[in-house]
Amino acid sequence: MASNNPKNLFSKFLHFVRGKRIAITMHREADIDSVASAYALSKVIPSSEILFLDKPDDRSKPLSEKLGVIIRMLGDVKPSDYDGLVVVDCSSHALLPSVKENGWKIIAVFDHHRKSGKDVSADFEFIDEESPSCAELIAILLDNRAEKNESAKSVASTKSSSIESALISFALAVAFISDTARFSSGRKETFELFSKLLKKSGATYTDLLFYADPPRSDDKKVALVKALQNVRYAYSNGILVAFCEAGSSESDVAETLVQRLDVAFVAKTDSQDNSITRISGRVNKNIHTIKLNEIMRQVGSELGGQGGGHYKAAGARVRASPQEALKKCVEILFQRLTVG
Numbered sequence: 001m002a003s004n005n006p007k008n009l010f011s012k013f014l015h016f017v018r019g020k021r022i023a024i025t026m027h028r029e030a031d032i033d034s035v036a037s038a039y040a041l042s043k044v045i046p047s048s049e050i051l052f053l054d055k056p057d058d059r060s061k062p063l064s065e066k067l068g069v070i071i072r073m074l075g076d077v078k079p080s081d082y083d084g085l086v087v088v089d090c091s092s093h094a095l096l097p098s099v100k101e102n103g104w105k106i107i108a109v110f111d112h113h114r115k116s117g118k119d120v121s122a123d124f125e126f127i128d129e130e131s132p133s134c135a136e137l138i139a140i141l142l143d144n145r146a147e148k149n150e151s152a153k154s155v156a157s158t159k160s161s162s163i164e165s166a167l168i169s170f171a172l173a174v175a176f177i178s179d180t181a182r183f184s185s186g187r188k189e190t191f192e193l194f195s196k197l198l199k200k201s202g203a204t205y206t207d208l209l210f211y212a213d214p215p216r217s218d219d220k221k222v223a224l225v226k227a228l229q230n231v232r233y234a235y236s237n238g239i240l241v242a243f244c245e246a247g248s249s250e251s252d253v254a255e256t257l258v259q260r261l262d263v264a265f266v267a268k269t270d271s272q273d274n275s276i277t278r279i280s281g282r283v284n285k286n287i288h289t290i291k292l293n294e295i296m297r298q299v300g301s302e303l304g305g306q307g308g309g310h311y312k313a314a315g316a317r318v319r320a321s322p323q324e325a326l327k328k329c330v331e332i333l334f335q336r337l338t339v340g
């Protein structure tokens with residue numbers, strides 16, 4: 001399917017879903033990129049609904065509210081009432097709890113994570129591992145469609161109101177900023193598309209930044225300081241890795257550390273199951289020799305869990321204590337540094 005022209009495939013997909021009742025879901029703890037991507041797709045699939053797997057990430061809340069996305073759970077609906085499921089910003093069952101078990105039929109996948117963890121397949125697959133955000137992958141598909149519609153002077157393209165298309169652009173632009181860690185990652189297309197989206201959104205860059213990186217609550221600020229008070233570090237082969245446990249927002253803590261340091265691992269006990277530790281890993285934007293998705297995958301498999309993600313941002317869920325999990329992360333990172 002990957003060899004198929006994605007633009008043609010997207011047209012076929014839109015044709016296929018026409019008139020069908022479609023559920024759209026995202027990876028667990030839906031972040032800004034997945035919410036924005038799901039929103040954009042929901043606006044081009046007329047009879048679709050966005051359904052969450054669990055409580056979304058706090059940082060995506062202001063955007064969800066702005067877009068009017070209602071937080072409803074996939075677990076509260078019957079798969080038999082729908083014609084199929086579209087999965088966004090994810091292609092691994094490890095991040096899609098109970099989707100397989102409940103018998104959902106996955107008809108399409110839109111994702112930009114490294115394929116090493118991919119175990120979801122569908123008739124319509126839109127996967128670009130090089131895309132810095134899922135929103136960019138979707139923006140490219142929608143952009144081509146808009147150009148085609150414009151040149152054909154299609155009436156259908158005017159069906160969605162301009163307010164709606166401004167909001168789609170707004171959402172996608174916010175996700176660009178968020179998932180690239182404010183453009184720490186990005187490619188030529190990122191900037192070309194971003195300037196188009198910014199213009200179409202009718203918003204200022206300052207507005208977009210607010211939704212991409214909303215202010216933290218006092219609780220979150222205190223949790224961040226507490227986590228930073230416990231940071232330890234290790235050094236090998238020119239790489240300084242910082243690691244700690246966090247009471248909440250492990251990805252936020254890891255992102256903070258990696259702004260100035262080389263690699264960060266932050267562990268947190270899962271709030272639902274305390275035999276599980278979640279680890280969030282990050283690599284500094286200037287380091288291109290580490291494939292964190294592979295490290296987290298190995299950590300996952302060695303500690304009875306799963307892991308994966310991107311080269312510079314990845315995570316794992318493992319059956320181990322936070323201390324054991326962090327030790328394993330550092331150990332595997334250093335092993336791989338020496339192997340080369």
Ligand SMILES: [Mn+2]
Nearest residue numbers: 033089134179
């Ligand atoms: Mn993403």
